[in-house]
Amino acid sequence: MxxxxxxxxxxxxxxxxxxxxxxxxxxxxxxxxxxxxxxxxxxxxxxxxxxxxxxxxxxxxxxxxxxxxxxxxxxxxxxxxxxxxxxxxxxxxxxxxxxxxxxxxxxxxxxxxxxxxxxxxxxxxxxxxxxxxxxxxxxxxxxxxxxxxxxxxxxxxxxxxxxxxxxxxLDNRQLLSGFAEVIKHGLIADPGYWQKIKKTNTSSPESISKLIETSIRIKNKIVSEDPFEKSIRKALNFGHTVGHAIESHFLESGQPLLHGEAIAMGMVCEAWLSNKITGLPDESLREITTYISSLYPYHVIEKPAVEHITELMFHDKKNTNGKLNFSLLSEIGKCEINQTASTDLAREALNYYINTVR
Ligand SMILES: NC(=O)c1ccc[n+]([C@@H]2O[C@H](COP(=O)([O-])OP(=O)(O)OC[C@H]3O[C@@H](n4cnc5c(N)ncnc54)[C@H](O)[C@@H]3O)[C@@H](O)[C@H]2O)c1
Structure with missing residues (x-):
């Protein structure tokens, strides 16, 4: 206990x-x-x-x-x-x-x-x-x-x-949806935990249940330092600027995704942005992309949807002054908050998912 x-x-x-x-x-x-x-x-x-x-x-x-x-x-x-x-x-x-x-x-x-x-x-x-x-x-x-x-x-x-x-x-889809947040905890805060996550059998609730305590501790440590999301708590938004926009798009199109499924796609896109903006090494980008795409099904995003999802990113509560705001990785286990990206780069991040994950 x-x-x-x-x-x-x-x-x-x-x-x-x-x-x-x-x-x-x-x-x-x-x-x-x-x-x-x-x-x-x-x-x-x-x-x-x-x-x-x-x-x-x-x-x-x-x-x-x-x-x-x-x-x-x-x-x-x-x-x-x-x-x-x-x-x-x-x-x-x-x-x-x-x-x-x-x-x-x-x-x-x-x-x-x-x-x-x-x-x-x-x-x-x-x-x-x-x-x-x-x-x-x-x-x-x-x-x-x-x-x-x-x-x-x-x-x-x-x-x-x-x-x-x-x-x-829980059915496997619900389980994997929650697992996306576990993956995020490893990526933003703890490279050792990320290695442990990758070794976990994701079709076994029992194996996954062994990660729950560590994930709660990671989130709790971050929230305790910044309860009202003025600074470091924003790290928990990794994958969520793009992920929420993807979630809204699929909801509107009548084929809703589970929250974690959208966040998994968002993490691939934001890992790519991390590679471009905060220097996440190429090798780490490949590792994250390969792992996430091995777990979650590929969801088709047509060209017009790329435009729409990019527009939806501007509705995010985290944006200020009309700029797209991201929390991005500089390495696995380290997150940099308050990063901004142009609309073109956000569009390219979606194209990375479309062209690399399928
Ligand atoms: N407050 C926060 O910090 C926070 C963080 C993350 C998500 N959320 C919110 O949580 C919601 C998503 O959470 P969720 O995925 O738990 O959704 P949910 O509550 O809809 O549960 C998902 C499904 O699992 C079923 N279920 C619940 N417990 C079960 C069990 N033990 N066995 C079998 N089925 C079970 C539910 O009936 C439901 O059908 C969203 O509304 C999201 O905004 C809030």
């Missing part, structure tokens, strides 16, 4: 999170009037039964179930959740438990942060992406008008409980 301390809460990583959750609730029992557990149909089926069998307080909790999927991370579902909490008589001493992937964590955290001006919440992330990425950083929010995470706040949970075994029921 590992306990990772963030600025103001602890992330317990353990195959026995039930006893950790029991301790958390027992030591604060007088503070919580009632428990509300937010789930979707998959976390309800795959993770809830194991927990309720071992956590007495979960037996009396109200279960609130929403339909799974990014399309439900919206203001209408939030409004339903606020109404449900009110109808169920939730007061300001209620504890909100987010049991699920990143959608449950982001939206549940947002609903809890705003209901009656904020009630306490804890997260039990159940996907690889939510465990290695959303478990740290305090970003909660929802999508609006098809723009991802347009509305939200920074607000930390009271605690996070990660059971690496929960990822065993």
């Amino acid at each position: 590992a306990k990772i301390k963030t600025s103001d809460y602890t992330i317990a990583v353990s195959k026995d999170i039930a006893s950790e959750i029991n301790t958390f609730i027992e030591t604060r029992r007088e503070r919580f009037s009632r428990l509300f557990i937010l789930v979707d149909e998959n976390s309800l089926k795959c993770c809830y039964p194991q927990l309720v069998a071992e956590i007495p307080a979960f037996e009396d909790a109200e279960i609130i179930e929403i339909e799974s999927g990014e399309e439900n991370k919206n203001i209408e579902v939030c409004a339903q959740l606020w109404v449900t909490l009110d109808e169920l008589g939730a007061d300001r001493q209620a504890l909100f438990v987010n049991l699920g992937g990143g959608v449950i964590g982001d939206m549940g955290g947002f609903v809890a942060s705003t209901f009656k001006r904020g009630i306490a919440f804890i997260n039990i992330p159940t996907t690889l992406l939510a465990q290695v990425d959303a478990s740290v950083g305090g970003k909660v929010g929802i999508d609006l008008n098809h723009v991802k995470n347009l509305v939200g706040v920074f607000n930390n949970p009271k605690a996070v409980f990660v059971n690496p075994d929960f990822i065993a029921t």
